[in-house]
Structures are given as C-alpha cells and as structure tokens.
Amino acid sequence: MSVAPEEPEVLDRRLDAAALDRRLDAVWQTPRGLWAALATVDHKIIGRRYIATAFVFLALGGLLAVAMRLQLARPEARVMSADRYNQVFTMHGANMMFLFAVPVMEAMAVYLVPLMVGTRNIAFPRLNAFSYWMYVAGGIVLWGAFVFDMGPDIGWFAYVPLSGPQYAPGKRADIWAQMITFTEVSALAVAVELVVTIFKQRAPGMSLDRIPLFVWSMLVTSFLIIIAMPAIMVASTSLILDRLIGTHFFNPAEGGDVLLWQHLFWFFGHPEVYIIFLPAVGMVSTLVVTFSRRPVFGYLGLVLAVISTGILAFGLWVHHMFVTGLPRLGESFFTGSSMAIAIPSGVQIFCWLATLWSGRPVLKVPLLFVYAFLFTFVMGGMTGVMVASVPFDTQVHDTYFVVAHFHYVLVGGAVFPLMGAVYYWFPKITGRLMSERVGRWVAGLVFVGFNLTFFPMHLLGLAGMPRRVYTYPAEMQWGSVNLFISLSALVLASGFLLFFWDAFRSLRHGIPAGDNPWDAPTLEWATSSPPPSYNFARLPVVSSAYPLWDERDALSVATGLRPDRREVLVSSVADARPEARESSPRNSIWPLWTAIATSIMLVWSIFTPWAVVWGSIPIATALIGWFWPKGVPEDDA
Amino acid sequence: MTARPLRLPALAAVLACGGCGTPWQSALHPGGAQAGGLLDLITIFTAVCGIVWLLVMIVTLLTLRRRRAGIEAPLPRDEGTERRPRRAVQAAVATTVVIIAGLTLLSFFVTRGLTADDPQALVVRVRAYQWWWEFTYQDPRPDQAFTVANEIHVPVGRPVRFLLEAPDVIHSFWVPSLAGKQDLIPGRSNEITLVADQPGVYRGQCAQFCGLQHAHMAFLVIAEPPDRFAAWQVAQRQPAPEPATDEASVGRRIFLARQCAACHTIQGTTASGTLGPDLTHVASRRYIAAGLLPTTRGSLAAWTADPQTLKPGNNMPMVPLGSDELSAVSAYLTSLR
Numbered sequence: 001m002s003v004a005p006e007e008p009e010v011l012d013r014r015l016d017a018a019a020l021d022r023r024l025d026a027v028w029q030t031p032r033g034l035w036a037a038l039a040t041v042d043h044k045i046i047g048r049r050y051i052a053t054a055f056v057f058l059a060l061g062g063l064l065a066v067a068m069r070l071q072l073a074r075p076e077a078r079v080m081s082a083d084r085y086n087q088v089f090t091m092h093g094a095n096m097m098f099l100f101a102v103p104v105m106e107a108m109a110v111y112l113v114p115l116m117v118g119t120r121n122i123a124f125p126r127l128n129a130f131s132y133w134m135y136v137a138g139g140i141v142l143w144g145a146f147v148f149d150m151g152p153d154i155g156w157f158a159y160v161p162l163s164g165p166q167y168a169p170g171k172r173a174d175i176w177a178q179m180i181t182f183t184e185v186s187a188l189a190v191a192v193e194l195v196v197t198i199f200k201q202r203a204p205g206m207s208l209d210r211i212p213l214f215v216w217s218m219l220v221t222s223f224l225i226i227i228a229m230p231a232i233m234v235a236s237t238s239l240i241l242d243r244l245i246g247t248h249f250f251n252p253a254e255g256g257d258v259l260l261w262q263h264l265f266w267f268f269g270h271p272e273v274y275i276i277f278l279p280a281v282g283m284v285s286t287l288v289v290t291f292s293r294r295p296v297f298g299y300l301g302l303v304l305a306v307i308s309t310g311i312l313a314f315g316l317w318v319h320h321m322f323v324t325g326l327p328r329l330g331e332s333f334f335t336g337s338s339m340a341i342a343i344p345s346g347v348q349i350f351c352w353l354a355t356l357w358s359g360r361p362v363l364k365v366p367l368l369f370v371y372a373f374l375f376t377f378v379m380g381g382m383t384g385v386m387v388a389s390v391p392f393d394t395q396v397h398d399t400y401f402v403v404a405h406f407h408y409v410l411v412g413g414a415v416f417p418l419m420g421a422v423y424y425w426f427p428k429i430t431g432r433l434m435s436e437r438v439g440r441w442v443a444g445l446v447f448v449g450f451n452l453t454f455f456p457m458h459l460l461g462l463a464g465m466p467r468r469v470y471t472y473p474a475e476m477q478w479g480s481v482n483l484f485i486s487l488s489a490l491v492l493a494s495g496f497l498l499f500f501w502d503a504f505r506s507l508r509h510g511i512p513a514g515d516n517p518w519d520a521p522t523l524e525w526a527t528s529s530p531p532p533s534y535n536f537a538r539l540p541v542v543s544s545a546y547p548l549w550d551e552r553d554a555l556s557v558a559t560g561l562r563p564d565r566r567e568v569l570v571s572s573v574a575d576a577r578p579e580a581r582e583s584s585p586r587n588s589i590w591p592l593w594t595a596i597a598t599s600i601m602l603v604w605s606i607f608t609p610w611a612v613v614w615g616s617i618p619i620a621t622a623l624i625g626w627f628w629p630k631g632v633p634e635d636d637a
Numbered sequence: 638m639t640a641r642p643l644r645l646p647a648l649a650a651v652l653a654c655g656g657c658g659t660p661w662q663s664a665l666h667p668g669g670a671q672a673g674g675l676l677d678l679i680t681i682f683t684a685v686c687g688i689v690w691l692l693v694m695i696v697t698l699l700t701l702r703r704r705r706a707g708i709e710a711p712l713p714r715d716e717g718t719e720r721r722p723r724r725a726v727q728a729a730v731a732t733t734v735v736i737i738a739g740l741t742l743l744s745f746f747v748t749r750g751l752t753a754d755d756p757q758a759l760v761v762r763v764r765a766y767q768w769w770w771e772f773t774y775q776d777p778r779p780d781q782a783f784t785v786a787n788e789i790h791v792p793v794g795r796p797v798r799f800l801l802e803a804p805d806v807i808h809s810f811w812v813p814s815l816a817g818k819q820d821l822i823p824g825r826s827n828e829i830t831l832v833a834d835q836p837g838v839y840r841g842q843c844a845q846f847c848g849l850q851h852a853h854m855a856f857l858v859i860a861e862p863p864d865r866f867a868a869w870q871v872a873q874r875q876p877a878p879e880p881a882t883d884e885a886s887v888g889r890r891i892f893l894a895r896q897c898a899a900c901h902t903i904q905g906t907t908a909s910g911t912l913g914p915d916l917t918h919v920a921s922r923r924y925i926a927a928g929l930l931p932t933t934r935g936s937l938a939a940w941t942a943d944p945q946t947l948k949p950g951n952n953m954p955m956v957p958l959g960s961d962e963l964s965a966v967s968a969y970l971t972s973l974r
Contacts, residue, residue, distance in 0.1 A: 086849065161823055167848065258822055293708070301726075325820060339741045350726040353696055354723075374693075386683070389678070398818070463662075464659075467846070
C-alpha cells in the first residue's frame with residue numbers, strides 16, 4: 001500500500017462514518033473482563049465508578065446522620081455511647097467532606113468535562129485511574145477502621161491538642177490524618193488533569209469566552225484544590241509526625257503552637273467549601289440555561305464572579321477562629337472579606353434570576369432542584385453574612401446555628417444542584433431518563449424534609465445548644481425541638497431513598513432518552529447517549545458558546561486524527577487553535593498496582609516511620625511498570 | 638457603657654422559638670448588657686437579611702410567570718431585550734454592596750462596644766479541664782484568693798474579668814445569657830469580661846468539642862446583689878467546716894485515707910490534690926460533676942460509687958468503697974457547705 005509522503009499514517013478523513021466508528025472503537029474500547037475493567041483509563045468508566053462510589057459514601061454518611069438524630073431525639077438518650085457518638089459525628093463530617101462532596105464534584109467533572117470541551121479522553125488518563133483507586137482505598141481505610149471501632153473521634157477538623165499524642169491515644173487520629181492523605185492525593189490528581197484538559201484539549205474554536213460555565217467552575221475549583229490542599233497535607237503530616245516520632249509542631253509546652261493547626265486547617269477548610277460549592281454553581285448555570293431556553297444572562301459576570309469567589313475564598317479562613325482571641329483588628333479584616341464574598345454570590349444569583357426571568361422556564365425535575373437551591377442557598381447565604389460578623393459569631397459559633405448554616409449552604413447550595421445535575425445528565429451517562437414523576441416526589445420530599453430538619457437548628461443554636469454534644473439534659477428544654485428535627489430527618493432520608501431507588505430503577509427501566517433529550521446547547525450532547533468509547537467520531541469545531549443551538553443542523557467537525565491509535569487534539573489556551581496531535585495512553589493495570597503499593601505504605605506508616613522507607617520500594621517498582629517505555633517513538637518523548 | 642436595648646417585639650417573638658430552651662442559657666434571653674447588645678445585633682441582622690431573602694424569593698417565584706409546559710426552541714439572542722434585566726441586575730448588585738457595607742460597619746461598632754475595660758472589675762482566673770471548670774477569685778492579698786469549681790457567684794452590675802486558661806485541650810467559655818463565647822487555648826491566655834445586670838442563675842457550657850464528655854461540661858453563674866455576693870465570698874474563703882456527726886467524721890477519715898485526697902483539695906484538711914475539683918464547699922453548689930447531677934447526698938453517693946457509669950470516660954477513677962464507707966463519705970461531702 002502506498003501513501004502520500006506528507007500523510008504517513010491512516011487519517012480519519014479517508015474513512016466513511018461506519019468504518020471510522022469501527023476503527024475508533026477498536027482502539028478506544030475497554031475490552032470485556034475483570035482485568036480490562038481494572039486496567040481501563042476511559043474517563044467515562046472511571047467517572048461512572050467515581051460518581052457511584054461517591055453516592056455510596058453519601059448513603060453511608062446519611063445513615064450516620066440518622067443514627068445521630070436517633071441519639072439526639074430525646075434528652076439523655078442512650079441509643080449509643082458518648083464514645084460511639086463522637087466517632088459517628090466525626091465520621092459523618094469527614095465522610096461527607098472528603099469522601100462525598102469533593103470527590104462527587106470531581107467525579108462529575110471527570111465524566112463531563114472531556115465531553116463538554118469536545119475531546120476523547122481526559123488529560124493524564126492513567127493518573128485518573130490511579131486517583132480513583134486511591135480514593136477508594138482512602139474510603140476503605142476510614143470505614144474499615146470505623147467498623148473495627150477504630151474510627152476517628154476527634155471531629156472532622158481534628159483540633160490539636162485533642163488529636164495530639166497526649167489526648168488521642170491509639171490509632172484513631174492517625175486513621176483520620178492518613179485518610180486525608182489518600183483523598184488529597186486523589187483530589188490533587190484530578191485537579192491537575194482537569195486544568196490540563198480544560199487548558200489544552202478544548203475543541204477547535206472553543207475560545208475562553210465559549211467555555212461552558214460548568215467547565216469554568218471546574219477550572220477555578222481545580223486551582224482552589226491545587227492551592228488549598230497542600231495546607232491540609234502539611235497539617236496532617238505534621239500531626240502524624242507529632243504522634244509518631246515525637247515532633248512538637250503543636251505542643252505549646254515545647255514551643256509548638258496550637259493555633260497553627262487551626263490556621264493551616266482553615267486555610268484549606270474554607271476554600272474547601274468553595275471547592276464543593278463552585279462546581280454546583282456551574283451545574284446551576286448549565287441547568288438554568290437549558291431549562292430557561294436562552295443563553296445565560298451575564299456570561300462574563302458569572303465567570304468573573306466564579307473567579308473572584310475563588311480568590312476571596314483564600315482570604316476568609318480566620319472567620320472560623322473568631323473566638324480564639326485573635327487581635328480585633330485582624331478579625332475585622334476577616335469580617336470585611338467574609339462579607340465581601342456575598343457580592344460575587346449575589347452577582348450569580350441575580351444573573352440566574354435574570355436568565356430565568358427573560359427566558360421560558362420549563363419546570364422539569366432538574367430545574368425544580370434549581371428552585372430548591374435558590375430558596376435554600378440564599379437563606380444559607382444570609383446566615384453566612386450573620387456569622388461573618390464577629391460579635392454575632394461569638395454567640396452562635398460552635399452551636400446548632402452554625403450546623404444549620406453550613407447545611408443550608410452545603411446541602412442547599414451543592415447537593416440540591418447535584419441532584420438536579422444527576423437528573424439532567426443521567427440520560428447522558430446511561431441513555432435512559434430518570435422518572436419525571438418520581439423526581440418530583442424526590443424534589444418535594446428532600447426540599448421539605450431538609451427545611452423542616454435544619455431550619456429549627458438555627459433556633460436551637462440561639463437557644464444555647466452547642467454542637468457536637470452527644471446528649472443534653474432534659475431541663476434545657478431542647479427536647480421537643482430535637483424530636484421534631486429527628487422526625488423531619490426521616491422525611492429527608494425518605495426523599496434520598498426514593499432518589500436512589502429511582503436511579504437504580506431507571507438504569508434498566510428508564511425511558512430511552514435519545515441523544516439530546518433536553519435539547520441542550522453544549523457539546524456533551526453532540527454525541528450519542530451514552531457516548532461511544534471514543535466520545536466523538538470526529539471532533540467538533542465550535543463557533544459559539546451554545547454550539548448545538550447555533551448550528552442546529554450540522555455541527556462543524558475537525559478531521560485529520562489517526563484512527564488507528566489513541567489520539568487527542570491539543571489546542572492553544574486562549575483561542576483553542578489546534579496545535580498538535582497527541583497520543584493518549586492505553587489501558588494499564590499499573591495505576592492500580594501503584595495505588596495498592598501507595599495504600600500499603602500509607603497505612604503502614606501509621607505504625608512505624610520505617611514504612612516510608614520500605615514501602616517506597618513497591619511504589620517505585622509499580623511506577624517503573626507504569627512508565628515503562630512503549631517502543632513507540634512519540635510515546636517515549 | 639450600656640447598649641440601649643432596641644426591641645423589635647414581633648421579630649424577637651419569632652426568634653424566641655416558641656419557647657424552646659430556657660432563659661438561663663440562651664442568646665435570646667440576655668441578663669447583661671453585652672448579651673443585650675448582641676441580641677439587638679442579631680435582631681437587626683435577621684431583619685435585614687430576612688427582608689432581602691424575601692425579596693429575592695418573590696423575584697424567584699415571579700420568574701415562573703412565563704413558564705412553559707414543554708421544551709421549546711431556544712430563544713433567539715437579542716441584545717435589545719437585555720437592557721432592562723441588565724439595569725435590574727446592576728441595581729441589585731449595588732444594593733447588595735450597600736447592605737453588606739452597612740452590616741459590616743454595624744458589626745465593627747458593636748465589636749468596639751463589647752471590649753470595654755474596667756479597672757474596677759472583679760478578676761477570676763478560669764482553668765478549663767476535661768471536663769470541668771476551676772475558678773480562682775484573684776485578690777491582691779493572696780490569702781484572700783479562693784478556688785471553686787463549676788459554679789461561680791458574681792455581683793450584679795460589676796464587671797467580672799475572666800482570665801481564660803486551658804491546661805489540657807481547647808475549651809470554650811460561653812454563658813449565652815451574659816455574653817458571647819471565648820476559647821480557652823493551651824499555651825495562650827485569653828480573657829473575657831461579663832456584667833450581669835439582673836440577678837439570676839445563668840448557665841454556661843463548654844462550646845468547643847473537647848473530647849468524650851464535652852456534652853457534660855457545664856457551669857453556673859449566679860448573679861446576686863453585692864451584699865449577698867460579699868457574704869458568699871466570705872463563706873467560700875473559710876476552710877471546710879468540722880464534721881458535725883460521727884458518720885461525717887468517719888467519712889472524712891476515709892476521704893483522707895483513700896485515693897480521694899490525692900486529687901481533691903479540701904481546705905482545712907490534709908487533702909490537697911489538684912487534679913480534680915476543689916471540694917471545700919462542694920455541698921454549697923447546686924450541681925456536681927460539671928452540671929451532671931443536682932447536689933444531694935444521694936447523687937454524691939452515686940457519683941462516688943460509680944463515676945464511670947454516670948459520666949463515662951471522665952478522669953475520676955472508681956474507688957472501691959464498702960456501702961458503710963460510701964455512706965460515710967457522702968455524709969461528709971454533704972456536710973461541706
């Protein structure tokens with residue numbers, strides 16, 4: 001066979017559609033079988049696993065919440081011991097923050113971002129596989145420890161000295177600290193992949209002002225992760241060092257500083273809130289556009305609001321420390337900055353309202369969740385303004401008022417949009433719609449159950465009930481409100497139960513969705529639902545922010561990629577001009593071995609520092625396998 | 638300075654939570670100027686934020702006025718129709734900035750009002766332990782200083798300056814009916830000044846998670862007229878009374894001979910341990926074990942017999958005592974008024 005010298009390889013433009021699909025699938029597919037399933041680097045398969053795993057942790061964390069509500073339903077109840085309760089509330093917080101909220105948002109992005117920017121796989125797909133295995137291992141470590149009564153009991157914030165060697169004997173606090181390491185490694189890995197995917201793998205023509213808003217949110221979120229997570233890794237590593245080899249980072253008797261922990265923790269911990277919230281903002285923007293049937297109002301304003309939220313997020317951590325006795329002047333600065341973050345939040349709310357106002361909203365289930373979000377999140381924002389005020393905070397800090405506040409912003413602000421997003425993208429992922437009728441019940445039960453559960457907590461906090469108490473005396477008269485809250489929590493739980501049931505049922509029995517059931521404008525809907533292993537047979541070329549609306553009949557495509565090996569198109573950062581064809585890694589089992597080796601080292605290092613030395617050998621071996629040269633010149637470069 | 642209470646009755650009624658909670662530990666039932674000022678601030682914030690929330694919700698519901706039953710073709714883009722929403726959004730953002738700035742300034746001024754320093758203040762050193770409170774009334778004459786646990790008395794109208802220390806882990810000092818909270822942090826010294834304007838019993842509770850029995854770490858602040866406070870002070874400075882009955886003196890002998898004296902101090906005896914609460918006038922306090930049980934002979938006996946069942950994980954070991962011994966010790970403790 002002779003080929004033209006300037007085109008040495010087989011290129012896709014020479015093939016008809018059926019032949020192209022066949023060849024691409026042969027190159028990109030994940031073969032059947034367990035081994036192939038473990039070795040896959042397909043962002044869609046990993047994304048699906050990631051999402052499903054995160055929802056398993058949501059369900060587990062929800063069970064813990066129900067257990068807590070049982071214990072608190074009556075004063076002086078003995079449903080569980082103080083020791084068990086302290087483990088349960090610590091597990092609930094740590095699980096929801098580290099094993100559910102952050103991973104689920106990244107998981108959605110792992111699945112969706114490559115599709116939304118029109119590429120065939122995420123950047124660094126093997127790192128992506130590694131990240132998932134690390135995440136699962138971290139979850140297993142935490143929950144396994146809990147099952148064996150070794151669950152952390154120091155709060156998800158693990159303040160020293162309570163978590164230090166003197167007051168937390170045993171291995172419970174180490175489990176917490178090492179779980180942090182697991183989840184941070186996986187979160188950082190995904191963040192790096194997303195930044196590179198978004199910057200360098202966008203479809204030709206998708207300049208910065210045509211990036212879907214969800215992708216913008218994930219870009220900012222990824223930078224927040226990259227900047228914030230090192231602080232907690234420094235903190236948790238220092239804690240392990242204090243506990244294991246007798247350093248004194250946090251021991252005031254030896255010149256250490258107790259408040260250093262809080263600064264490090266909240267320097268991560270506050271951006272963490274936005275790491276959870278900003279992806280939800282992107283989901284809301286997506287849903288609002290599709291269901292109000294018009295382009296978003298104030299695209300630039302929304303993008304700038306997300307970016308400025310991301311920047312301000314690093315300037316407010318001290319508002320978690322208003323009662324630690326820091327200088328008043330410094331506290332006032334942080335009051336100002338905490339208040340100021342209400343402004344970009346306001347900009348976003350107003351832009352969404354303007355979009356809905358001038359659109360033709362269709363109240364499908366995803367949009368119902370957006371309305372539930374607006375109702376709940378705005379209220380959480382209002383209580384956020386309240387706790388940003390130092391004097392106000394001195395009364396409600398560490399009370400049920402704060403419990404109410406952050407559930408309003410995290411459940412109302414992030415979980416409601418996430419549930420709407422699940423209803424919205426479920427057909428993309430599975431090819432089937434979830435039930436519209438059941439979805440209305442889910443939205444109703446969750447919304448009503450949530451507000452009945454959490455609104456009274458504001459009042460309990462003002463009435464003097466502190467957080468993190470395993471019981472309270474009958475004479476405090478908090479009993480009736482707590483009983484009401486516990487009963488309402490059952491309504492909320494039933495809503496989630498129905499949600500899971502609907503998702504399971506729809507996997508098999510949902511109505512087939514077609515490629516684009518919502519007539520949505522963004523690129524993930526430009527391919528079949530569910531997408532083929534290679535995402536797009538020919539990569540789309542974009543000339544607006546709403547390509548499927550503006551080119552309704554036929555989307556422009558780019559050709560010139562090789563169909564006989566995994567290739568993605570690399571484009572320029574600002575204008576998404578095509579720059580190069582880049583090979584994309586093949587399936588590999590080595591990320592799994594690396595994750596297993598790393599997990600062994602991390603768990604072992606709870607018991608002896610030598611684990612770091614000896615445990616590094618298997619990790620190095622696995623990494624050598626991972627990066628072993630493939631014999632293809634371009635891949636070795 | 639006293640913040641002039643500004644009452645918005647309707648809203649305060651809503652805030653009062655239909656009677657949940659008790660007035661002795663509630664930010665909604667101030668017994669002093671600081672807590673009153675904070676309640677005013679809470680009320681203003683709640684009113685402003687509530688109105689803003691309501692307005693946003695009205696607009697949110699109005700966006701549904703043009704809702705459609707099914708998905709239609711997307712609307713064409715038309716710059717001309719964007720002008721009105723743009724103006725509305727700009728106005729809304731500007732209003733947000735003004736409101737936020739107003740609330741921030743209000744917050745600053747209230748903060749400044751709260752940090753009044755008074756040289757006449759009574760000074761009490763607070764040491765918070767897992768899971769109880771030690772209070773030492775300072776005095777320029779060292780022999781006039783005295784130590785109590787889990788219950789303090791303060792004179793109405795006179796500021797009390799609390800010096801806050803934590804020898805073990807972080808705790809938080811909070812008497813919501815009198816003021817906001819302040820953490821006690823190992824290696825640092827904080828302070829907070831309170832004034833009780835009305836006589837009464839106010840309850841405080843540790844607000845920072847401090848371990849297993851964080852839930853049982855309460856104390857009482859009893860505000861009383863200056864003369865009664867002075868009498869209480871005089872009584873607390875006395876050493877423990879001599880046992881009046883035989884049983885009580887047997888109890889004292891057991892207390893001093895067994896482990897008890899290694900951790901507890903009883904002034905006027907050889908018991909001078911410092912790991913547990915000072916028991917010199919334990920029976921004069923309303924509760925034992927940091928708010929766990931009302932002080933009665935029965936509860937003192939029950940606590941002595943089995944502290945680990947009543948408050949699991951606390952630092953008091955179970956001291957094996959026969960029933961006669963237990964009875965004698967409880968008789969002695971009950972006599973420590």
